[in-house]
Amino acid sequence: MFDADAVRAPYSGLLDWSRNMPQELRSLKQNEAEALFRRIGITFAVYGEGGSPDRLIPFDMFPRVFQADEWARLERGVKQRAKALNAFLVDVYGRGEIVKAGRIPARLVYQNEAYETAVCGIVPSKGVYAHIVGIDLVRTGPDEFFVLEDNCRTPSGVSYMLENREIMMRMFPGLFQENRIAPVENYPALLRRTLASVAPAKCDGTPRVVILTPGHFNSAYYEHSFLADMMGVELVEGADLFVEGDFCWMRTTEGPKKVDVIYRRIDDAFIDPLCFRPDSMLGVPGLMNVYRSGGVNICSAPGAGVADDKAIYTYVPEMIRFYLGEAPILKNVPTWQCTKPEDCKYVLEHLDELVVKEVHGSGGYGMLVGPRSDKATIELFAQKIREKPWNYIAQPTLALSTCPTFVEEGIAPRHVDLRPYCLVGENIDLVPGGLTRVALTEGSLVVNSSQGGGVKDTWVMAE
Amino acid sequence: MRLTISHETVYRFNPPMRGVVQSHRLTPSQFEGQQVIEWQVQVDGATRGAAFRDGAGDWIETVTLLGPVSEVRVSVRGTIETRDLAGVLRGHRETVPPLAYLRPTIATEADKALRALASRALADVPQDDFLARAHALSAAVSAAIRYSPGETVAGTSAAQALAQGMGVCQDHTHALIAVAQASDIPARYVTGYLESGSDGGAHEASHAWAELWIEGIGWIGFDPSNECCPDDRYVRVGSGHDAEGAAPIRGVAEGTGIEAMEVDVRIEDANSPGNQGQTQQ
Incomplete structure (x- = not known):
């Protein structure tokens, strides 16, 4: 949110808006938002945790903002990735050119537990396996975005993108008159059009x-x-x-x-x-x-999961070069694969500075954030990695961008990520927005709703 | 060899089911070792459809029956000309990459004992003699698991069969797949028919064996139950990662009825008068 210690342009107006909001109005609005969420019934059941399965995800009223030109670049990068992932899927269930060319290890693909031999030789309608691609991104600098992971199966959370907008518009109609915010409401219509376009x-x-x-x-x-x-x-x-x-x-x-x-x-x-x-x-x-x-067509196609596996992830930039002949617009986070002995050695020696994830894990479970963990936790993870090295990958701890967020004391920066939902059918579409998740605990880098994360409305300013 | 096959599977449901859906893999493979003269799969009262050749080269058909269903009779009849290719699956069209057959299933997962069996079998075989390694593994499985019907069930895994030291062709095949995969050799389950003549030496008319991927040659069949490679007495029908994946008939019945199944397989050498049949319940 800050640019050389000054608030970045798109946020300055919103900061005034939030600072001028009286405390009573703020809590009133916060309660109203919660009541709206409850009334429409949008709740999130958390796996593996006690308590109510109908817990609300905390909603933060301070929107996350992209300028039109920032978004345009992001959009190109997301669409490029979605295209390459689909080209990869058609290839590995067909001729396997990328494997034959030695650009990705054969075993990583064909022995992958998400590789489905039952669909070998099938080219689905319009050559699309992954029709809804959710790409998790973080920002680390003004023009620097990293992809954390791709979701090619059935990425969830798009209802939050739509509901967060709906609720913001109901509560603060003035904001939407003062600012030219690109609409996301046409997502369901686009999704339906995308699905209809891949009929057999x-x-x-x-x-x-x-x-x-x-x-x-x-x-x-x-x-x-x-x-x-x-x-x-x-x-x-x-x-x-x-x-x-x-x-x-x-x-x-x-x-x-x-x-x-x-x-x-x-x-x-x-x-x-x-x-x-x-x-x-x-x-x-x-x-x-x-x-x-x-x-009949099935979306996403059975077998699509092999493209979003965390070990395959490392090779997505290679897919973009191989299938599209383009330079990747979005960066990959450097990833160490513990299944490689030299990588594993490095990971074990640097656990206190790395983020370690399970290859097939999701939802922020079973992961280690080295810099924020105590010695005992780190030692426990070291043991797990030694027992099942193939089950883990590690990445550097990124300096995630922050976004102004309402906290007890007023407004404070909190780390955020972004999941835009790219639709792939006859056309490739991306609505200007996505799901912004925010780590509500000060300093925390884990934004998963199962780990105390919240959500925000995501604005893309119209040109 | 010209073989005449009749394979009848009858399912009885009591009380009758509301509906039955089956996926059939009942038509012989197309490769240089066999040529279908005529082949027919018949299911009375059924709607057939959704037929296709899958990535492994198998012909698959879908069969549905609307209830009340008290009986499903699947009749397979045909004549086929076979040739002895010493187990080599030559001229078979498929798209599944061999490396995908290195991944075990629950039935073919190698435990410590299977791994030990594999390494003992290969101790004296040169690393680069892939064919000799495959033969050694098949022989080791034949020796470790004695052919003995009734000792194992459909859900018995390779590890369990080895622990018992007894089993049928399904167990032999699962065990061979397990030791092959543990030795980094892609392996799969094959179903078909076997004409065993009147000498009583061969087992099971409705049969199963394994195929191992041999670098430089391709897929080769190994039958640990009969300690040989498939020849012209064998009819290859389909393949899969294990018995369940390769099953000739996979079905789901909707309802609460109890299911009973009866199988009758007859194979005849069309040029010799002797015949043999077998009924499994």
Whole structure:
């Protein structure tokens, strides 16, 4: 937020706004925001933690702001990455050129637990495997962004992007009159258009799109039903669908309706008990056969996870060069792979300055932030790494940018990250915004909502 | 060899089910070692569809029956001409990269004992003689697990079978996959038929064996149950990472009925009068 000790331009007006807000008004608005979140039912269930599964994610009213030119560059970088990740997926399930060219180790791809042999040889409609790519970014300087990780399966959190905006507009309509803020409200329409654009060739009418949810016990169920509402499509569970002949059908009171595109929010392993886990009750028996014979499309495509694996991540800049012949616009965080002996040795010697993550971990669980951990925790991690080196990667602790945030004493800087949601179908689209997560604890670098992080509205100023 | 095959699988449900969905892998592979003369898969009262050739080269079909379903009868009949290629899967079109078959499943995970079996088997075999290494592993599995029906179940893993020292072709195959993968050799599960004649030496008409990826040659079949490589008595149908993945029929029935299954396989050398059949319950 600060530029050579001065507040960066886009924030100066907002700082005045926040400073001029009387304390009583601030708490009034904070309560109002919380009430709104509760009323619409947007809550977040936290895995592995006690307490209420319906805890609210703290909402911070101070928006995070991008200028138009900053965003334009970010947008190019995100779209470039989404394109390369999809090219990679089509390649590794097809001819494997990038592997043959020796640009990425064959074993890293083909022995990866997210590599799905059941979809080898399949080129999904429009050559897209990952239709919604969530890219987690941090800023470390005025023009410097690093990608922390890619999410090619079913990245969640987009409902917060939409709800945070909605609530800000309701509470502070004046702010939206004084500032020219690019809209994000068309995201559901764009998502629907993207999904419809990848209907299989066998679909000869208007494609029927559905969202497949594991059900209301899932922590992201709110988002599934929210998106279905906003897009005007059916929200279904596995039992609502069935396979007959060459197609997948939805049971309705008016008889079966053919389904063309399934935006699935369940993991690969549960999609179809005849292809993956035989004990899955969440999926649709036979669905993978219909998918593989071209009767329905599944978004994201089964097998897409191999592109967002943390070990594959290291090679994304290489994918951009290989498939697009371009220089990567967004940087990768240098990553040490503990499975490599020399990397592992370095990591063990520098644990106090590194961030260590599990290769398949998510949600901020099972990670070590070296500079903020005590000796005992570090020693515990060293032991874990020695036992299962292949399970860990390490990265330097980045000097994350901060954003003004309402705290007890007034306004203070807190670290933030950003997840924009890139849509890939016939076109590649990125709405100007995303989910900004904020580490509410002073000095903390962990923004995960499961670890005490909050969310903010993200503004992109119109030209 | 010209082989005539009849393979009937009957599922009975009591009480009847609301519906049944099956994925079939019941049509012989296309490669230089075999040529289908005629082949038919029949399921009375079923809707068929969603048929395709998968990345491993197998022909897959989907079958659905609407309830109430009290019986599903899957009848496979056909005639096929086979050639002895000494186990080599020559001219088989597939897109799955061999390295993907280095990843174990729950059934093929190598435990300490399987790893030890692998390293003992390879102790005196030159590192670069890939074919000799594969043969040594197959022989070690045959010796370590005695063929003995009824001692293991469908869910028995390679590690469990080795611990018991007894098993059937499924267990032999899982164990060979495990020791091969532990020795960095890609390996997979193959299902098919075996014409074992009247000498009583060979086991199981509906059969399973392993294929190992041999650098410089390709996929080669190894049958630890019969201590040989597949020849013209073998009919290759499909493959997978383990028995479940390669299963000729995978199905789900909707309802609460109890399922009973009966399998009858008959294979005949079309040029010789003798025949053999086998019923499994």
